[in-house]
Amino acid sequence: MTATATRRTRxxxxxxxxxxxxxxxxxxAGKLLLILGGTVLSxxxxxxxxxxxxxxxGFLDVVEAVRLRIFGxxxxxxxxxxxxxxxxxxxxxxxxxxxxxxxLSVSGVLMQGLLRNPLVSPxxxxxxxxxxxxxxxxxxxxxxxxxxxxxTIGGALVTSLAxxxxxxxxxxxxxxxxxxxLLLGIALTQIFEALxxxxxxxxxxxxxxxxxxxxxxxxxxxxxxxxxIVGAVVLLALPVTLWFSKDLNxxxxxxxxxxxxxxxxxxxxxxxxxxxxxxxxxxxxxxCGIIGFVGLVGPHIARLVIGADHRHLLPFxxxxxxxxxxxxxxxxxxVIAPAVVPVGIVVAFIGGPMFVYLILTRKNAxx
Amino acid sequence: xxxxxxxxxxxxxxxxxxxxxxFDVASGQFCALLGPNGSGKSTLVKAxxxxxxxxxxxxxxxxxxxxTLGRREHARVVxxxxxxxxxxxxxxxxxxxxxxxxxxxxxxPTTQDWAMVEDAIERMGLGDxxxxxxxxxxxxxAQRALIARALAQDTRVLLLDxxxxxxxxxxQIETLQLVRQITREQGISALIAIHDLNHAARYCDQVVxxxxxxxxxxxxxxxxxxxxxxxxxxxxxxxxxxxxxxVEVRPRIDEHGYTLTGSQIGSLADAHVAFDPADEPVxxxx
Numbered sequence: 001m002t003a004t005a006t007r008r009t010r011x012x013x014x015x016x017x018x019x020x021x022x023x024x025x026x027x028x029a030g031k032l033l034l035i036l037g038g039t040v041l042s043x044x045x046x047x048x049x050x051x052x053x054x055x056x057x058g059f060l061d062v063v064e065a066v067r068l069r070i071f072g073x074x075x076x077x078x079x080x081x082x083x084x085x086x087x088x089x090x091x092x093x094x095x096x097x098x099x100x101x102x103x104l105s106v107s108g109v110l111m112q113g114l115l116r117n118p119l120v121s122p123x124x125x126x127x128x129x130x131x132x133x134x135x136x137x138x139x140x141x142x143x144x145x146x147x148x149x150x151x152t153i154g155g156a157l158v159t160s161l162a163x164x165x166x167x168x169x170x171x172x173x174x175x176x177x178x179x180x181x182l183l184l185g186i187a188l189t190q191i192f193e194a195l196x197x198x199x200x201x202x203x204x205x206x207x208x209x210x211x212x213x214x215x216x217x218x219x220x221x222x223x224x225x226x227x228x229i230v231g232a233v234v235l236l237a238l239p240v241t242l243w244f245s246k247d248l249n250x251x252x253x254x255x256x257x258x259x260x261x262x263x264x265x266x267x268x269x270x271x272x273x274x275x276x277x278x279x280x281x282x283x284x285x286x287x288c289g290i291i292g293f294v295g296l297v298g299p300h301i302a303r304l305v306i307g308a309d310h311r312h313l314l315p316f317x318x319x320x321x322x323x324x325x326x327x328x329x330x331x332x333x334x335v336i337a338p339a340v341v342p343v344g345i346v347v348a349f350i351g352g353p354m355f356v357y358l359i360l361t362r363k364n365a366x367x
Numbered sequence: 368x369x370x371x372x373x374x375x376x377x378x379x380x381x382x383x384x385x386x387x388x389x390f391d392v393a394s395g396q397f398c399a400l401l402g403p404n405g406s407g408k409s410t411l412v413k414a415x416x417x418x419x420x421x422x423x424x425x426x427x428x429x430x431x432x433x434x435t436l437g438r439r440e441h442a443r444v445v446x447x448x449x450x451x452x453x454x455x456x457x458x459x460x461x462x463x464x465x466x467x468x469x470x471x472x473x474x475x476p477t478t479q480d481w482a483m484v485e486d487a488i489e490r491m492g493l494g495d496x497x498x499x500x501x502x503x504x505x506x507x508x509a510q511r512a513l514i515a516r517a518l519a520q521d522t523r524v525l526l527l528d529x530x531x532x533x534x535x536x537x538x539q540i541e542t543l544q545l546v547r548q549i550t551r552e553q554g555i556s557a558l559i560a561i562h563d564l565n566h567a568a569r570y571c572d573q574v575v576x577x578x579x580x581x582x583x584x585x586x587x588x589x590x591x592x593x594x595x596x597x598x599x600x601x602x603x604x605x606x607x608x609x610x611x612x613x614v615e616v617r618p619r620i621d622e623h624g625y626t627l628t629g630s631q632i633g634s635l636a637d638a639h640v641a642f643d644p645a646d647e648p649v650x651x652x653x
Contacts, residue, residue: 254452257447260416261442262520263470
């Protein structure tokens with residue numbers, strides 16, 4: 001052997017230091033604390049957000065109303081009006097805002113991870129234009145703006161889910177590469193935007209107003225039924241995403257080939273979890289209209305705080321997205337009170353600059 | 368025999384990439400997989416790694432047919448190091464290496480998983496960089512992190528797909544020496560797809576030359592690397608020397624500093640280009 005070959009680059013490894021794995025576990029515990037802290041903060045923010053509005057309601061009033069609502073008790077006559085405002089108007093809207101934000105943010109994390117691209121959002125595969133077209137079609141066919149909300153919700157949900165199913169079936173049958181999938185999403189977005197524009201062009205004054213109003217994402221008409229349905233979808237989806245978070249890590253960080261070599265069924269995982277992501281997005285869009293940016297910014301904020309590991313990122317992104325939409329709704333209700341700015345508009349005003357700030361200040365945020 | 372590949376055939380659509388490839392790599396052996404671009408090296412590595420499903424043929428590890436194993440079981444037996452690991456998201460070296468434990472843990476890594484990760488990081492000399500972000504590492508360090516990931520996977524077979532192609536000389540040599548050392552210490556079978564003939568000759572115990580989806584030669588570097596075969600495979604006029612017991616391959620240069628390549632090889636008097644039709648690339652035969 002020559003001199004270069006005999007000089008070993010590294011000595012044999014020393015016996016395992018016991019401290020290092022403990023450090024790793026402590027870091028995991030720290031991240032769980034962050035998630036716990038975020039949950040407490042979210043609960044406080046929800047209560048505070050209920051107090052905001054034209055009818056003066058205090059922090060303790062909210063706690064009392066929730067206590068009465070859940071555990072029952074006698075409702076004092078002088079508290080009846082505040083109780084009605086809290087439980088029938090404010091609570092459903094703040095809860096729907098929070099849940100919708102959480103759903104979009106989790107959906108964004110899934111899409112970004114599975115498509116291995118930090119710039120995609122829940123709407124990348126054409127979910128929101130398809131939903132908007134479905135709602136617009138129902139409004140146009142009915143020819144009135146006095147439609148039951150269930151009709152537009154149904155129209156939006158059916159078209160957005162059908163389009164997503166079409167994309168996913170095509171992707172799995174043709175074994176599409178990620179780039180092809182993204183291009184398909186762009187094409188579908190263009191097609192459905194054009195279709196909606198065509199409907200708007202032919203619409204009457206009344207229906208045109210209804211179509212345009214629908215596209216402003218808002219939680220103004222939130223009901224307990226909306227909260228229950230969207231909430232149930234999120235509560236079912238979150239544990240499923242957490243169960244697969246390890247496999248999601250493998251695909252997002254190591255790529256398809258390496259993930260397969262780690263024993264991950266990449267094809268099934270990708271189609272299954274993208275399916276879940278588009279269902280989350282489609283349900284939110286159908287109930288609230290188009291709320292952009294949360295699905296893009298929510299995941300990035302969460303990633304900056306808690307890191308990219310999906311085991312912690314998924315729950316934390318639910319909190320960050322929920323809080324973002326909660327704050328946006330609170331701002332929308334106060335900025336030109338008593339008028340209410342739809343949350344979809346406010347969140348773009350808050351999320352846009354925030355995103356620009358993230359891009360410009362953290363070079364690693366998008367790497 | 369630790370890793371045993373028998374009659375492995377692989378097709379992309381109608382195009383045949385690998386044609387009944389058969390070879391063995393014993394435990395503790397470091398085997399180089401050589402061949403020009405498009406010879407099927409990468410495909411062969413991925414087929415053994417379980418990334419691609421072969422059309423026919425078997426891969427056995429310590430006598431077990433890997434096709435009978437579930438995905439996770441397979442991943443505990445065969446590890447794979449890709450050419451590069453560009454992650455679109457930023458993560459630390461430790462987070463990158465723990466990915467190798469994916470087939471071993473359930474929802475969260477256990478203390479034992481973290482111990483394996485730490486051990487792999489130390490072995491690759493990345494101890495001081497464990498908390499660094501992957502994007503801050505140099506090419507050589509990032510490549511070592513990928514190998515650490517495969518070490519943490521704790522497999523009987525280690526496959527490497529051109530891990531040295533983007534590295535400078537020092538990191539090429541360090542990487543090869545590390546893999547050789549690990550192979551001997553752990554008694555695993557390592558297979559590396561590589562372009563550099565001299566590195567293969569120096570650091571590997573066995574050399575397999577792949578050409579057009581066929582195996583042309585298989586043996587020790589001295590046995591497998593002979594000038595006529597290499598001229599035939601690479602279409603470059605080379606000469607092979609034995610220097611201090613190690614095979615050395617060099618392009619043969621005439622007095623004008625010119626080396627014959629491609630079809631010019633045929634004009635050589637001593638080319639020994641014995642063209643057996645069976646040796647013709649499968650892709651060309653179609």
